[in-house]
Amino acid sequence: MVTTKFLRYFVASGVIVASAIIPTFPAHASAYPGANGRIVYSSNQTGNYELFTASSTGANVRQITRTTTGAEGQAVWSPNGKKIAFTSNRDGNDEIYVANANGTKAVNITNSPDADAQPNWSPDGKRLVFVSFRNGGLQLWTMNADGTKAANLFAGGVQPSFSPDGTKIAFTNSDPGATASTDLYVISADGTGLTNISNDAGTNSSYASFSPDGTAIAFVSDRSGRDQIWTMSVDGDRPTMITATTGQNIEPAWSPDATRIVFRSTRSGESLLYTVKPSGKGVIKVSRGSAARGELPNWQPLPRR
Numbered sequence: 556m557v558t559t560k561f562l563r564y565f566v567a568s569g570v571i572v573a574s575a576i577i578p579t580f581p582a583h584a585s586a587y588p589g590a591n592g593r594i595v596y597s598s599n600q601t602g603n604y605e606l607f608t609a610s611s612t613g614a615n616v617r618q619i620t621r622t623t624t625g626a627e628g629q630a631v632w633s634p635n636g637k638k639i640a641f642t643s644n645r646d647g648n649d650e651i652y653v654a655n656a657n658g659t660k661a662v663n664i665t666n667s668p669d670a671d672a673q674p675n676w677s678p679d680g681k682r683l684v685f686v687s688f689r690n691g692g693l694q695l696w697t698m699n700a701d702g703t704k705a706a707n708l709f710a711g712g713v714q715p716s717f718s719p720d721g722t723k724i725a726f727t728n729s730d731p732g733a734t735a736s737t738d739l740y741v742i743s744a745d746g747t748g749l750t751n752i753s754n755d756a757g758t759n760s761s762y763a764s765f766s767p768d769g770t771a772i773a774f775v776s777d778r779s780g781r782d783q784i785w786t787m788s789v790d791g792d793r794p795t796m797i798t799a800t801t802g803q804n805i806e807p808a809w810s811p812d813a814t815r816i817v818f819r820s821t822r823s824g825e826s827l828l829y830t831v832k833p834s835g836k837g838v839i840k841v842s843r844g845s846a847a848r849g850e851l852p853n854w855q856p857l858p859r860r
């Protein structure tokens with residue numbers, strides 16, 4: 556179900572809840588192991604949400620979509636780093652697209668009249684898990700990477716993310732103890748074995764991002780009183796807060812070499828991208844310039860040299 560927390564995100568992103576425009580709604584991310592490539596992110600710095608890529612340090616920025624009538628967001632690299640999947644409403648309806656790494660040859664793979672959003676690749680690159688309204692509410696679905704063979708996976712949930720071994724999917728859903736808050740869950744890739752891994756009734760956890768080796772999850776929680784980046788083991792043990800600043804620290808995604816986590820923060824008063832070591836040390840500002848306004852980062856895996 557769409558909880559209060561999610562509605563706040565929609566409104567905060569400046570998009571209309573009623574029309575279910577999701578491209579800038581916080582998605583999900585997982586990292587597939589490899590060398591660190593480019594960071595893809597969305598930004599409304601041109602006045603309309605577009606996708607950009609930059610180097611790991613934020614240099615060499617390239618705008619890879621140019622659709623003034625549609626918002627692009629929720630971009631995730633394929634496990635081989637050669638494609639991106641993302642959400643756009645450029646045809647008037649939230650759809651999932653797959654494009655080359657430089658944004659060319661974008662193909663609408665959902666083509667459904669209902670909202671489709673938040674794509675995330677299976678580690679073999681053959682399927683995507685995503686969120687769709689096509690059953691009349693937010694639910695988890697899977698489909699082939701060309702959009703064929705869509706199948707309902709779970710009757711609820713948002714922000715789905717495949718584990719790097721493909722056996723599990725982590726996602727956000729309403730907290731059974733407090734319906735206005737959210738917890739993190741894991742299910743097997745066949746939709747069975749639902750397990751609550753955050754168990755934080757009354758506070759919000761969201762945005763699970765698997766580490767490249769699959770042993771840890773980075774996530775967002777407000778259990779300290781405001782949104783901060785946390786890590787924990789995949790079974791929910793050892794929750795550790797790794798940011799502690801004013802503003803929000805949200806949308807974590809691991810680097811493919813596991814040495815860093817990229818995330819969005821409003822600590823400066825602007826919405827900018829940063830990276831940090833999983834220990835919480837060594838913060839680097841990635842966004843160049845005050846108008847960069849990066850959102851929803853995801854880090855490209857490249858073959859190890």
Ligand SMILES: [Ca+2]
Nearest residue numbers: 604622625626
């Ligand atoms: Ca656009």
Ligand SMILES: [Ca+2]
Nearest residue numbers: 649667669671
């Ligand atoms: Ca659609």
